[in-house]
Amino acid sequence: MNSFTYVESSEPHPEIPLIGGDVTEGVVRVGDTVRRPVGPNAPFVHALLCHLEEVGFPGAPRFLGIDTAGREVLTFVPGEVAGRPRPAWIADEDRLASVGRLVRDYDDAVAGFVMPQGVRTGFPISEPPGVPPAPPYPAEVAGHMDYTSDNIVFRDGKAAALIDFDLAKPVARVDEVMNAMMYWAPLDDPVDADPPLREVDVPRRCRILADAYEMSDVDRSRLVEVAVLRSRRSWFLMKQRAEEQGGGWARMWDEGVGDQIKRREAWLEQNGATIDAALNAP
Numbered sequence: 456m457n458s459f460t461y462v463e464s465s466e467p468h469p470e471i472p473l474i475g476g477d478v479t480e481g482v483v484r485v486g487d488t489v490r491r492p493v494g495p496n497a498p499f500v501h502a503l504l505c506h507l508e509e510v511g512f513p514g515a516p517r518f519l520g521i522d523t524a525g526r527e528v529l530t531f532v533p534g535e536v537a538g539r540p541r542p543a544w545i546a547d548e549d550r551l552a553s554v555g556r557l558v559r560d561y562d563d564a565v566a567g568f569v570m571p572q573g574v575r576t577g578f579p580i581s582e583p584p585g586v587p588p589a590p591p592y593p594a595e596v597a598g599h600m601d602y603t604s605d606n607i608v609f610r611d612g613k614a615a616a617l618i619d620f621d622l623a624k625p626v627a628r629v630d631e632v633m634n635a636m637m638y639w640a641p642l643d644d645p646v647d648a649d650p651p652l653r654e655v656d657v658p659r660r661c662r663i664l665a666d667a668y669e670m671s672d673v674d675r676s677r678l679v680e681v682a683v684l685r686s687r688r689s690w691f692l693m694k695q696r697a698e699e700q701g702g703g704w705a706r707m708w709d710e711g712v713g714d715q716i717k718r719r720e721a722w723l724e725q726n727g728a729t730i731d732a733a734l735n736a737p
């Protein structure tokens with residue numbers, strides 16, 4: 456099921472580079488398909504995409520197989536992706552709410568996903584030295600966990616589909632909402648935020664996302680704690696990826712993503728209580 460061969464259509468199409476992602480080199484569009492190099496998490500992702508197809512979830516590309524060049528073949532998802540420079544609309548609150556609803560619909564669609572026998576996620580087995588523990592909350596869903604502005608396709612001004620499942624793994628729902636907040640509220644020192652998000656009301660945007668997701672009270676009370684713990688961990692995990700996987704990860708590390716994470720930690724220390732209050736107010 457996880458490695459079927461893609462049969463090309465008889466009509467040849469040019470390969471059009473798709474730029475915008477941070478990590479994967481060689482993502483191209485070919486006709487109505489997208490070709491991506493197969494990453495370490497591919498067996499898990501392919502099983503997940505097959506599950507999403509089985510349950511009829513409309514907000515994800517379909518996995519079509521592996522082409523003769525060894526790349527994964529996905530359906531091309533039409534619509535609008537933020538790209539760089541970031542468009543002003545990433546600050547729009549209606550769009551923000553639509554992101555929260557899409558994340559909820561996705562999490563509900565994968566809540567019943569059972570990993571096929573022999574398939575596991577492709578993340579390093581050994582934890583880097585000194586890494587603090589993950590939040591102690593049990594996994595509930597096969598989370599997407601990479602809700603950057605470039606991984607959500609909009610149609611008619613609403614978040615319509617998710618792409619780029621390379622970081623998908625079993626997590627708690629609160630991790631998913633936190634990840635969406637990190638990019639869309641955003642949870643970052645304003646010096647690191649995308650320009651349209653530098654002066655927004657972050658606690659208010661966290662609340663909009665939480666309400667759109669219909670986040671539970673208990674998860675709201677855990678959000679800031681999870682953000683702090685995941686942030687501390689991510690410094691170590693990003694460093695490990697840069698060292699072990701190189702490529703786009705190494706480039707991001709060289710460009711200072713480690714320092715950005717440290718600034719996020721300090722910013723969360725200062726602003727966590729305000730975010731907590733906004734999330735948990737009646």
Ligand SMILES: Nc1ncnc2c1ncn2[C@@H]1O[C@H](COP(=O)(O)OP(=O)(O)O)[C@@H](O)[C@H]1O
Binds near residue numbers: 474475477531618
């Ligand atoms: N299935 C798809 N449908 C439409 N566009 C896609 C699809 N997959 C990727 N893209 C486009 O290509 C860009 C980079 O692909 P992505 O899979 O996100 O790679 P990266 O790992 O580098 O972030 C995306 O931001 C998006 O614009």
Ligand SMILES: [Mg+2]
Binds near residue numbers: 476605606619
């Ligand atoms: Mg991407």
